Amino acid sequence: MKPVSGKTAIRTTCPYCGVGCGVLATPQPGGGLAVTGDPDHPANRGRLCVKGAALAETLGLQGRLLAPRIHGRQAGWDEALDLVARRFSETIARHGPDSVAFYVSGQFLTEDYYVANKLMKGYIGSANIDTNSRLCMASSVAGHRRAFGSDTVPGLYEDLEQADLVVLVGSNLAWCHPVLYQRLAAAKEARPGMRVVVVDPRRTASCDIADLHLALAPGSDAALFNALLAEIDRRGATDGGFLENLSGFDAALQAARLTDPGATGLPARQLAEFLDLWCSTRRVVTLYSQGINQSDSGTDKVNAILNCHLATGRIGRPGMGPFSLTGQPNAMGGREVGGLANMLACHLDIEDPAHREAVQGFWNSPAMAPGPGLKAVEMFRAVEEGRIRALWIMCTNPAASMPDADRVARAIGGCDFVVVSDMMADTDTTRLAHVLLPATGWAEKDGTVTNSERRISRQRRLLPAPGQARDDWRIIADVAARMGWAEGFAWDSPAEIFAEHARLSGLAGALGSDFDISLHAGIGGAEYDALRPFLWPQSARRRGGRFFADGVFHTPDGKGRMVPVNPLLAPDRPFRLNTGRVRDHWHTMTRTGLSPRLSRHIAEPYLEIHPDDARRLRLEPAGLAELWNDRGRAILRVLVTDRVRPGHPFAPIHWTGTTAPSGRVAALVPPLTDPVSGQPASKSAPVSIRPFAAA
Ligand code: SF4
Helix, strand or coil, rough: CCCCCCCCEEEEEECCCCCEEEEEEECCCCCCCCEEECCCCCCCCCCCHHEEEEEEEECCCECCCCCCCECEEEECCCHHHHHHHHHHHHHHHHHHHEEEEEEEEECCCCHHHHHHHHHHHHCCCCCCCHHHHHHHCCHHHHHHHHHHHCCCCCCCCCCHHHEEEEEECCHHHHHHCHHHHHHHHHHHHCCCCCCEEEEECCCHHHHHCCCCCECCCCCCHHHHHHHHHHHHHHCCCCCCCHHHCCHHHHHHHHHHCCCCHHHHCCHHHHHHHHHHHHHHHCEEEEEEEEHCCCCCCCCHHHHHHHHHHHCCCCCCCEEEEECCCCCCHHHHHHHHCCCCCCHHHCCCCCHHHHHHHHHHHHHCCCCCCCCCCHHHHHHHHHCCCCCCCCCEEEEHHHHHHHHHHHHHHHHHCCCEEEEEEEEECCCCCHHHHCEEECCCCCHCCCEEEEECCCCEEEEEECCCCCCCCCCCHHHHHHHHHHHHHHHHHHHCHHHHHHHHHHHHHHHHCCCCCCCCCCCHCCCCCCHHHHCEEECCCECCEEEEECCCCCCCCCCCCCCEECCCCCCCCCCCCCEEEEECCCCCCCCCCCCCHHHHHHCCCCCCEEECCHHHHHHHHCCCCCCCCEECCCEEEEEEEEEEECCCCCCCCCEEEECCCCCCCCCCCHHCCCCEECCCCEEEEECCCEEEEEEEECC
């Protein structure tokens, strides 16, 4: 396809991970695009990882959905949109607003998210909108809100380079956030005194730069950080002045003192080395990701980490702080617009009547969700039970990626009315749709995304929309108009949506929200086009920077809250399957699977298993293993390695096929969730394993 602009490079943002790297896309004389890192983008300063560098190889039309379809036949947009609007309206009229749901995506742009959230919460009057980001960072959101009174990431990427100690917990940064890993590795190279500790049951690629690897017992992270809090107190390493800005110290310390450090399974000398290093180093960043979040006690694990930083005042200062990394490119943008079932727009509180009233007043909308809606796992359970009768899935593939994926697929297949908006024609989820709506993809979309350090960047259109594909925000707005609400959805461009979002954030800021970008409330199309990456907040009161070093939090009394954590330990089963990502693929590979180069690194689904386990199970290296439980089955290539612990094999999530070797690893994950955040525990699925013999 011919690029939209003549010859000049267009600045945009990589659509994969939460690092949010700036990309320069340059139209080529013969067509197509050349993609390089943007040297001026603060997240990456010209760097790209291999996925970002291969973006141009994933832009072909192979497998694209190019026209609406109704029950498999091609249809016009008017017919498809009329049908969606009519079926949603009828369902709401007959069964109430909570009988419908949207399941959206951290791959959405902020403008898409804003429009979907506005339609569901402010017009339909339900909060049944949740996102695949629930699977990625909901525990961090919940932990932040418990500790800070707001979902605020305190620090910046540059803190990693300014720290004297960086602790990676449950994060294979080298593969999952590669450019940030490159920045960390470069900083360590330049500053020989800097230390890196990796806390992970697996020996991952991130251990290549680690001075210390703590291969702790799976799930024992809270025990480790409770041991640290007790040690901080024993040494008198708390920050007395900062403690005056906190509540809950005594209770958190008491819980920490009651925790047995032996639960970590770490050799005493290694544990002592870590405690000493952390306590004696002022500039510490503790960076964490899915290994913490994807747990049935993920929120407690987050708070165990935050407790240590709060008690020492090591937060929001250069080189210091807890740092949660998001998996997806715009998980943060989704949080900002309130695109999760338990959130309201602009970090306002959906459980606060005054906040709900303020947002409804701003939207001038006919309704407002009366409280939180169904989180992802609950939502698909409600679909299965017939409580959700009309479901619209946008930009994601839950039939392959949700925990208990086979059951989720059956639930979607049994739903009265299923709409799927997607750029791809044939996914596990599109196959189940009554109506398929063709959406634009990364290179064809225009809007904004927010990365893990709160930096908002533009994603710019590089290519024209193929076939009849339309932007997600426009599809949602067109359905809203057909449901009778044209006035609230009458934007002509993403710039207008962004300006409305920024205006609402000013109202939120006045109500005490941390998220305020009201300096952009009057933004016009030309300024939006030229918008350079910026950190929020951007308001008359405050511009960018770090949070909380001043000891002021967003809780009602202004104090940060330390939370007592009583660690849960995983029950001992023969095998607990850990799941995660590989370096060169993304989610269910609908895009990265198009690049042969990206499949060179790892070409098929595999199982990392310890030599002792492999011997006992008679698994041959490079043979096939069958994994099963009462929920699903996967057949994986065997990789015998002592990178994993006995009893705790690992498999990547990306492959979804059904012929051997087949992935569908999510089908093995039980729908067990953290009670606070609703995030599924995807790192500890009980499975049985045996050699696979083809029939
Ligand atoms: Fe894209 Fe993440 Fe790689 Fe950056 S690190 S190029 S955002 S996948």
